[in-house]
């Protein structure tokens with residue numbers, strides 16, 4: 714088992730999160746399926762990681778109802794985001810995670826970070842080993858600005874300064890930012906369960 718992930722899981726538990734480490738994405742998905750009561754309504758945040766681990770298909774095949782704008786017909790995204798953040802269960806991925814258990818998220822629209830803070834009673838936050846950073850908040854933000862945002866901007870066809878060849882973040886020139894909102898989760902929020910799922914694979918951006 715990856716010792717960095719184990720150390721991070723221990724730190725997350727000290728911060729009030731539930732945390733589990735898995736060698737493979739398949740094991741992680743099986744854990745979530747086994748953890749959920751039957752016939753749940755599950756909202757999902759936009760995520761390459763969640764697409765790679767095929768979580769929506771696994772949930773639907775197991776009899777759950779999934780609200781995910783990422784696989785919805787064009788034009789329904791806003792309504793589905795709203796339904797997702799009002800579901801009792803929510804799943805999203807992590808943008809950056811420090812070894813001492815600080816979770817740092819970005820959001821363009823705000824639906825993901827809203828659901829992580831309030832609303833759904835159970836939240837699964839999923840991260841591959843590539844989301845771990847050595848250091849603290851500044852290093853987490855650097856990872857987001859230098860790795861996550863450029864790759865996501867290219868994926869979505871957004872012409873952001875960070876996605877240009879050799880580019881870097883330039884807020885003054887960025888007309889389609891995806892990092893409008895930053896959320897640092899220092900301790901698990903009150904009145905909900907936040908289950909962090911760490912996977913010893915490179916997943917997402």
Ligand code: SF4
Nearest residue numbers: 862875882887891892
């Ligand atoms: S503000 Fe714009 S340029 Fe800067 S990291 Fe975010 S998306 Fe990229």
